[in-house]
């Protein structure tokens with residue numbers, strides 16, 4: 187049995203996403219399961235090195251998840267240039283602040299590393315495309331996180347579409363969000379980093395979430411042709427990680443209508459200022475001629491035309507129909523692994539075995555494009571076309 191080692195530089199690993207989804211639930215989970223088993227003869231084994239600017243944070247992270255968790259020390263360093271120059275490391279991954287992505291990823295491309303990184307890849311389409319082109323010119327393998335595609339709820343929706351459950355799809359409605367505390371009241375600290383609420387630091391819900399909506403729509407429902415969007419700074423004062431009040435300058439709610447090439451209408455509401463009274467933090471309802479479905483992050487409920495109740499408008503009596511009845515849950519017919527881990531395993535196979543991986547920096551740039559066009563539509567109060575890139 188051959189074990190092929192893949193040196194993986196993890197940048198931005200001290201952040202929320204870097205630590206939880208990428209280090210613990212993806213790379214370390216892969217190590218703990220014994221690597222990615224390709225065949226009885228071959229296993230791919232990531233060997234991470236944690237990179238960042240804060241030695242203490244890196245050491246604490248390495249100690250917390252090293253020997254006791256994976257049976258060997260976790261490597262860490264603050265010397266990015268040295269690690270990029272090392273032939274021992276093959277892959278560079280970045281989950282640092284969006285605004286730092288271009289610089290870190292650009293350096294790693296120049297060092298000839300295979301690139302994998304979080305979305306958004308930039309805050310403007312021009313920068314995102316330039317990064318994709320740089321990687322393409324250098325001939326390095328590259329990929330961007332598009333995790334929602336591997337969420338059980340979205341996989342179930344895709345399965346229903348492939349099975350023809352909906353008939354003709356008429357509309358798609360996504361509702362995303364929850365209440366993000368402002369931190370102004372003691373004992374209710376904000377649960378997201380403050381940079382998300384400052385436009386000047388790359389924040390804003392449109393930049394954050396339209397990247398996701400782009401690949402979800404393109405991959406599940408079909409190519410986006412045009413959009414109209416509106417955003418809002420609902421709460422303009424928040425308190426940061428150090429307890430200091432700051433002016434929130436970025437949109438914390440965004441509303442988009444996306445018209446697909448085949449005429450299907452998709453709308454997505456995204457808000458950090460909304461209290462949840464629905465099945466999950468993200469729900470997507472699909473209405474078709476033969477049936478409807480509502481997907482959450484993990485579950486999906488369906489109502490075929492034959493089980494569709496016939497409502498009659500009459501506000502003068504209590505609602506006689508229980509609208510949550512007559513829906514059935516799509517069963518879990520398979521094991522659903524962590525969405526980020528699934529994509530990591532595919533990327534490792536792409537690097538080691540040359541297997542196809544279509545979620546590239548260019549695909550990531552399409553997400554940035556949708557966000558930028560959303561901002562443009564909002565500012566100019568107009569529909570905009572989505573040009574191919």
Ligand SMILES: NC(=O)C1=CN([C@@H]2O[C@H](COP(=O)(O)OP(=O)(O)OC[C@H]3O[C@@H](n4cnc5c(N)ncnc54)[C@H](OP(=O)(O)O)[C@@H]3O)[C@@H](O)[C@H]2O)C=CC1
Nearest residue numbers: 198199200201202203239240281282283284304305306379
């Ligand atoms: N796919 C998804 O579902 C999600 C993706 N994201 C994306 O992931 C990225 C990170 O978000 P999140 O984890 O929430 O952010 P965090 O603020 O939690 O983490 C930011 C990271 O960037 C590092 N960093 C910040 N400033 C600098 C600097 N000047 N130089 C070097 N490193 C720096 C931080 O290091 P330090 O610890 O030293 O400060 C930390 O590792 C964003 O691009 C975001 O859009 C976010 C949420 C979900």
Ligand SMILES: O=C1CO[C@H](CO)[C@@H](O)[C@@H]1O
Nearest residue numbers: 363364378394395398458
């Ligand atoms: O997918 C995601 C889940 O929610 C977060 C927003 O609240 C996003 O930052 C993130 O990209």
